[in-house]
Amino acid sequence: MAKSSNDKRIDYIEFSVGDIARSRDFYGKAFDWSFKDYGPGYCEFNDGRLTGGFALGGQGKAAGGPLVILYADKLDEIQRRVEEAGGKIVKPAYSFPGGRRFHFCDPDGYELAVWSER
DSSP states (O other): OOOTTTTTSSEEEEEESSHHHHHHHHHHHHOOOOOESSSEEEEEEEOOOEEEEEESSOOSSSSSSEEEEEEEESHHHHHHHHHHHHHEEEEEEETTEEEEEEEOOTTTTOEEEEEOOO
């Protein structure tokens, strides 16, 4: 059997959410993601490079676990869009070797970050 090009790579990310429509609205407005519904309890998202899903299953986890980090060419513009879509900035933009980033919480309380090169 031939080895898959996805062997040993992260293939999918799934968020347990309290309201799929709210999650679609937030990530669509903030990041222009596209969506495919699979019934009332599941929605797949596509960010243009990676797919994942929103599973109806209660509230998200605000702390702990892996930190999902997104990339943006224009960090300030994305921060504005995150805030306008209802995200809460929990760590304002700061510099680090190689770039800048900020952290935010989505409507379910998941903390994510966005970074940009200098």
